[in-house]
């Protein structure tokens with residue numbers, strides 16, 4: 001595709017309320033520096049027009065590494081018996097949240113594996129304790145549960161929920177998620193929406209067997225779901241997973257996926273994920289330059305951080321807790337942008353037209 005074809009296709013996708021997967025696939029296939037730069041510049045302008053120059057912070061606390069699932073791409077899979085598992089106690093979790101709130105971060109993302117032994121009442125008490133003591137939003141990223149648990153936690157004050165599909169290609173999904181059900185996961189997303197959560201999902205780029213067509217359909221799925229948050233990260237093989245010997249995802253393809261996701265999902269919050277920062281180099285700045293508007297500093301206590309190894313060589317593993325603040329400020333300044341210390345709620349809640 002030459003430059004004018006790329007430009008025409010970008011305009012078409014950008015103007016469409018529901019882009020054609022084929023158009024997105026053609027843009028994902030663009031090679032050559034000039035063409036790729038054109039996609040990134042277009043996405044960056046959409047980000048600026050719809051989200052502004054603020055970079056929103058979401059502080060992550062990885063409070064439990066127990067997981068009952070066997071996802072082929074993940075180091076927390078239950079077959080990984082080498083990994084020492086932990087579940088934080090309430091007081092240490094509250095202490096981590098206190099530190100996060102004092103660092104002026106207005107969202108805590110409570111993340112864990114799909115921990116079947118997680119007591120719903122324990123989780124409810126954690127959420128209500130946070131909401132009554134700190135003026136911050138609570139995002140849960142704790143996997144598939146029944147509607148009753150989701151409702152309980154919403155009623156306790158949880159604001160948002162992240163449940164990544166990882167791929168929306170049902171055959172591909174089934175091939176790497178033994179004993180998991182694609183349709184059940186989808187139903188969870190709809191339930192979360194019905195319960196009034198701000199809902200996030202996302203995908204992994206570079207999964208073995210994934211095609212450009214499959215990624216393009218992921219992006220259209222994100223649009224159809226009108227997601228509030230979309231997390232996109234590269235596949236990074238973990239030595240104690242079924243995909244140990246597979247090649248990592250291509251950073252440029254991951255960045256193109258972020259860019260096209262931004263163009264098709266103008267009001268979604270899109271993080272420059274930690275995974276993006278954990279490849280051969282840190283690509284998070286590149287992510288922020290092609291559509292991303294969120295950074296996710298890690299507030300997991302140092303003693304647990306290394307144990308939460310979804311993928312290896314995770315960025316910022318040795319940073320002091322909260323040490324990310326300076327780094328994030330520097331990153332924002334280097335881009336001529338700024339850290340937005342607000343809660344960063346869904347842009348759709350501000351009464352902005354949603355069908356853009």
Ligand code: SF4
Pocket residue numbers: 067068069070071074075076077078112113114143310
């Ligand atoms: S991706 Fe999530 S559900 Fe799957 S093994 Fe890892 S932590 Fe568990």
